[in-house]
Amino acid sequence: MATMLGLGTLARVAGEIRRDVSAAHQRDPAARGVSSLEVLATWPGVQALLAHRVAHGLCGLGVPLVPRTIAMASRALTGIEIHPAAGIGDGLFIDHGSGVVIGETARVGDDVTLYQGVTLGGTGFATGKRHPTVQDNVTIGSGAKVLGPVTVGHGAKVGANSVVLHDVPPNTTVVGNPGHAVRVEGRRPEGPDADWVHLPDPVADAMRDLAGRIAALERALEKTTGHRTPPSGEVRPLRNVRGRNPAGG
Numbered sequence: 001m002a003t004m005l006g007l008g009t010l011a012r013v014a015g016e017i018r019r020d021v022s023a024a025h026q027r028d029p030a031a032r033g034v035s036s037l038e039v040l041a042t043w044p045g046v047q048a049l050l051a052h053r054v055a056h057g058l059c060g061l062g063v064p065l066v067p068r069t070i071a072m073a074s075r076a077l078t079g080i081e082i083h084p085a086a087g088i089g090d091g092l093f094i095d096h097g098s099g100v101v102i103g104e105t106a107r108v109g110d111d112v113t114l115y116q117g118v119t120l121g122g123t124g125f126a127t128g129k130r131h132p133t134v135q136d137n138v139t140i141g142s143g144a145k146v147l148g149p150v151t152v153g154h155g156a157k158v159g160a161n162s163v164v165l166h167d168v169p170p171n172t173t174v175v176g177n178p179g180h181a182v183r184v185e186g187r188r189p190e191g192p193d194a195d196w197v198h199l200p201d202p203v204a205d206a207m208r209d210l211a212g213r214i215a216a217l218e219r220a221l222e223k224t225t226g227h228r229t230p231p232s233g234e235v236r237p238l239r240n241v242r243g244r245n246p247a248g249g
Ligand SMILES: CC(C)(COP(=O)(O)OP(=O)(O)OC[C@H]1O[C@@H](n2cnc3c(N)ncnc32)[C@H](O)[C@@H]1OP(=O)(O)O)[C@@H](O)C(=O)NCCC(=O)NCCS
Pocket: 096, 115, 140, 141, 142, 157, 158, 159, 160, 161, 162, 173, 174, 175, 176, 182, 183, 188, 246, 247, 248
């Protein structure tokens, strides 16, 4: 029985290693033509994942100290910090590695790609599920921060340096801070609800309206009295609500 268990575990681990290495081959142009052994020996993303799979297994068995020690050593070697309890699916590829943080309650699906500097983190001192869930086939660009118990839907893309604080629907591309959708199912979002960032600014609208009415009164007064009111400063909204539409709609 013990032998069967050992063989089964070995076969599973071998399968995971094969899939991790093949994820690097498929998604890293720099890995083309590089042998699997070399990828295994020199790709920090692959090594961090192997270390995590061991740490996660031991963590699940309730082994104290060792999982965190493995995670710490792996971070020192690769610059990638994955909490031993984080759930990682098959075929994750972490390109370059440095500065990647994956929190304790994060869940990462299959065939996900993370670039350097990605954080799947919490937003404060909340307990319980406080890190993101990243579904299958998601790509998260370098420097992007996905914070809180949000879900990044399958097939979504998060642009480099984005800050994502809300759920991302499947097959959607979000960019910027705060992250907002620029593509949904490959198409620019359309319509008044498409712009998640530049919401209507009723205060600025009211001030612009008042400024226009005061200017009209001043012109009428100038005509009747001949007295010219010195021009006052331009009334401008606090933010550019009519600027370039980042949703492209
Ligand atoms: C977000 C991303 C995946 C989008 O790629 P894409 O699907 O080809 O989409 P596009 O390039 O057509 O970009 C869509 C829109 O988002 C904008 N955009 C793309 N990436 C952006 C980013 N990181 N920040 C802000 N805006 C971005 C584009 O200018 C474009 O705007 P438009 O609709 O006004 O034309 C890609 O730009 C990205 O950031 N990838 C991460 C790559 C990375 O981290 N590489 C590190 C290698 S070491």
